[in-house]
Amino acid sequence: xxxxxxxxxxxxxxxxxATPEEIDITNAGGLRAALLExxxxxxGRLVVDMSRTRFCDxxxxxxxxxxxxxxxxxxxxxxxxxxxxxxxxxxTITGLNHVIPNFTSLQEALGQTSVS
Amino acid sequence: MTAVDxxxxxxxxxxxxxxxxAALSRLDDRELLAELLDRIxxxxxxxxxxxxxxxFSSGQLxxxxxxxxxxxxxQGVRIPVGRGFAGRIAAEHRPVILxxxxxxxxxxxxxxxxxxxxMMGVPMVAGGKVxxxxxxxxxxxxxxxGYDTELLQLTADRAAVAVQSMAAQADRVASAALQRSLVxxxxxxxxxxxxxxxxxxxxxxxxxxxxxxxxLPTGELCVVIGDVAGSGLAAAVIMGRMRxxxxxxxxxxxxxxxxxxxLDRKMQHFEPSALATVLYAVIDAAADQMHVCLAGHxxxxxxxxxxxxxxxxxxxxxxxxxxxxxKRPVTAVxxxxxxxxxxxxxxxxxxxxxxxxxxxxxxxxxxxxQPPEAACAAVMGALIxxxxxxxxxxxxxxxxxxxxxxxxxxxxxxxx
Numbered sequence: 001x002x003x004x005x006x007x008x009x010x011x012x013x014x015x016x017x018a019t020p021e022e023i024d025i026t027n028a029g030g031l032r033a034a035l036l037e038x039x040x041x042x043x044g045r046l047v048v049d050m051s052r053t054r055f056c057d058x059x060x061x062x063x064x065x066x067x068x069x070x071x072x073x074x075x076x077x078x079x080x081x082x083x084x085x086x087x088x089x090x091x092t093i094t095g096l097n098h099v100i101p102n103f104t105s106l107q108e109a110l111g112q113t114s115v116s
Numbered sequence: 117m118t119a120v121d122x123x124x125x126x127x128x129x130x131x132x133x134x135x136x137x138a139a140l141s142r143l144d145d146r147e148l149l150a151e152l153l154d155r156i157x158x159x160x161x162x163x164x165x166x167x168x169x170x171x172f173s174s175g176q177l178x179x180x181x182x183x184x185x186x187x188x189x190x191q192g193v194r195i196p197v198g199r200g201f202a203g204r205i206a207a208e209h210r211p212v213i214l215x216x217x218x219x220x221x222x223x224x225x226x227x228x229x230x231x232x233x234x235m236m237g238v239p240m241v242a243g244g245k246v247x248x249x250x251x252x253x254x255x256x257x258x259x260x261x262g263y264d265t266e267l268l269q270l271t272a273d274r275a276a277v278a279v280q281s282m283a284a285q286a287d288r289v290a291s292a293a294l295q296r297s298l299v300x301x302x303x304x305x306x307x308x309x310x311x312x313x314x315x316x317x318x319x320x321x322x323x324x325x326x327x328x329x330x331x332l333p334t335g336e337l338c339v340v341i342g343d344v345a346g347s348g349l350a351a352a353v354i355m356g357r358m359r360x361x362x363x364x365x366x367x368x369x370x371x372x373x374x375x376x377x378x379l380d381r382k383m384q385h386f387e388p389s390a391l392a393t394v395l396y397a398v399i400d401a402a403a404d405q406m407h408v409c410l411a412g413h414x415x416x417x418x419x420x421x422x423x424x425x426x427x428x429x430x431x432x433x434x435x436x437x438x439x440x441x442x443k444r445p446v447t448a449v450x451x452x453x454x455x456x457x458x459x460x461x462x463x464x465x466x467x468x469x470x471x472x473x474x475x476x477x478x479x480x481x482x483x484x485x486q487p488p489e490a491a492c493a494a495v496m497g498a499l500i501x502x503x504x505x506x507x508x509x510x511x512x513x514x515x516x517x518x519x520x521x522x523x524x525x526x527x528x529x530x531x532x
Contacts, residue, residue, distance in 0.1 A: 024466075059347075
């Protein structure tokens with residue numbers, strides 16, 4: 001069942017999961033479920049739009065890293081949209097900004113060129 | 117449908133009351149399970165009753181409680197989901213009735229050896245998932261009815277609640293005990309250095325935060341602080357393994373980058389689904405220099421006499437458990453006399469509706485050069501206050517004394 005906190009929308013054939021203001025241990029399970037469901041669409045690519053998010057703890061990062069690893073193993077890709085300074089900071093500190101492709105806007109993330 | 121006679125109605129009501137009896141709630145969960153098995157055996161007039169619980173990691177049903185079939189529990193019977201009688205119930209998520217009990221229908225030889233002729237089992241469900249199976253058996257051949265199945269299902273539902281509560285309780289107790297055993301209550305005594313620490317579980321109980329401080333045979337002081345994704349027993353177990361591995365690698369090399377690289381390789385191989393942030397630092401025996409390596413962890417805060425505290429400018433490195441073969445940059449930090457180092461986990465920084473950077477700014481404002489106990493109290497007071505933290509919090513302060521101790525003042529100090 002889709003989680004109202006993590007709505008999934010299909011944009012130009014690509015599933016886009018929008019994340020809420022805060023992702024932590026209390027809702028990371030919902031994110032994990034939404035990512036699994038989106039990956040099942042089978043298009044290979046998956047976008048996580050974190051532009052609304054201001055906080056993400058290790059539980060949230062765990063869900064994103066798992067989805068990233070799963071996508072790589074299946075020949076797909078997870079792309080993140082990070083526009084806020086707070087989430088950018090978390091991704092810099094954790095080093096994940098160099099591992100999971102990230103973009104500053106949804107348009108860029110949906111674009112064809114892959115940036116790493 | 118034929119009319120049910122009043123005597124039967126009364127008897128059925130008694131049966132249902134026996135299972136739903138409010139008095140049962142006064143028993144603890146294990147006693148409740150045993151009592152439910154006794155009562156259902158009596159009501160259905162069967163010879164055996166048993167509960168098998170699903171072990172999610174192995175996908176096997178494990179005999180956990182039994183009446184008239186105690187050997188099943190004592191011998192640790194395990195049935196794979198999908199196989200045999202109980203395995204079929206769990207896989208198909210529905211009641212199953214057997215009129216023939218032998219090796220073709222039942223996997224567990226104890227059941228046919230005992231001479232059981234007829235069996236009936238139902239799934240135990242919690243949160244929409246099968247968590248186990250409840251089954252009964254009769255030594256005399258008998259025809260179980262739809263009513264019998266309903267009563268057994270009612271019993272299974274009540275048992276499922278008890279089992280869930282038992283599992284949650286066991287998880288809480290075990291993870292709290294494990295956490296206590298892993299987070300050192302006594303920090304090592306080191307000449308010229310004072311230390312203090314705090315660990316506070318979050319609202320959801322024990323999480324995956326930990327710290328560790330130990331000395332090497334060559335006199336260096338090693339500092340670890342980390343945060344394993346997840347909570348409860350699963351996170352505490354991973355934390356324990358990381359702690360032991362780090363201590364072992366610390367003895368092999370003084371290079372913090374190499375220690376974390378080895379830890380990462382070990383985790384990726386043995387715990388591929390784990391994810392953690394870790395800070396590992398080696399402080400020289402003279403306590404005047406620190407080499408720190410960050411694996412996705414926040415940098416420490418340093419306070420120097422007469423200056424506002426600031427974040428140590430350390431190069432970030434990737435979290436543990438993401439991808440192998442990455443560079444693990446090490447930053448050298450000078451520790452002048454009187455300097456205070458503050459290590460922490462992100463639970464300290466998060467406040468609903470607030471940005472991480474605001475938390476970091478507040479932390480730097482409150483950390484100052486003072487003895488570490490006072491520094492811990494000041495930070496916890498200012499950043500946590502009286503609200504229970506959402507996530508768990510670990511905090512460790514290391515203070516290089518402004519004046520060295522006179523020789524022989526510190527017990528157990530190794531000549532620094």
